[in-house]
Amino acid sequence: xxxxxxxxxxxxxxxxxxxxxxxxxxxxxxxxxxxGGLPFSFTAELTDGLVGTLVDEIISFVDAxxxxxxAGEWLEASGDLxxxxxxxxxxxxxDIRTRAWLLAIDLSEIVESGDRLLNFxxxxxx
Numbered sequence: 114x115x116x117x118x119x120x121x122x123x124x125x126x127x128x129x130x131x132x133x134x135x136x137x138x139x140x141x142x143x144x145x146x147x148x149g150g151l152p153f154s155f156t157a158e159l160t161d162g163l164v165g166t167l168v169d170e171i172i173s174f175v176d177a178x179x180x181x182x183x184a185g186e187w188l189e190a191s192g193d194l195x196x197x198x199x200x201x202x203x204x205x206x207x208d209i210r211t212r213a214w215l216l217a218i219d220l221s222e223i224v225e226s227g228d229r230l231l232n233f234x235x236x237x238x239x
Contacts, residue, residue, distance in 0.1 A: 119159075119167070119220065126216045141167060145212070147205035155213070165224040171217040178213070180206035 116132055116139070123130045123143060131142040138160035147153050157170035184202030188194050 118223070119164070122219045122223075123216060126219060127212060128216060137161070138166070143213070143216070145209075148208050149201050149205045151205065153205075153209055164220060168217050168220045168224055171213055171220070175210055175214045175217065178206065178210045180204075180210060 119141065120130045120132075123141075127145055129144040131144070133140040133142070135158070138158055140156050140158050142154055142156045144152065144154040155174050157167050157174065159167040159170075180203045183206045184199055187202050188199055
């Protein structure tokens with residue numbers, strides 16, 4: 114498995130991906146727009162070349178994402194506390210949670226095959 118395989122799966126699920134190298138692995142920044150058109154991103158780490166660690170991080174994000182709490186925080190920060198905007202924000206965050214879950218499911222198929230991420234030294238130069 115290569116980084117490009119993970120990117121292809123993410124793109125298939127509507128995410129754009131940026132990869133950053135760390136000492137222990139890689140950080141995958143997943144980006145997309147919400148249904149309401151706002152930019153959204155989250156980061157998950159892949160460690161020791163094990164794709165399962167990336168899947169675990171995404172599932173942890175999904176489990177922690179509470180659409181109502183995030184919607185409230187967004188609206189509080191923007192100053193727009195209207196009920197219709199709140200409902201839209203909850204819908205947006207619920208959709209993000211669903212799409213991140215679907216990404217984790219697709220990536221977990223790789224984990225079942227036992228593939229590890231190939232860590233070519235030239236990846237660090239790009």
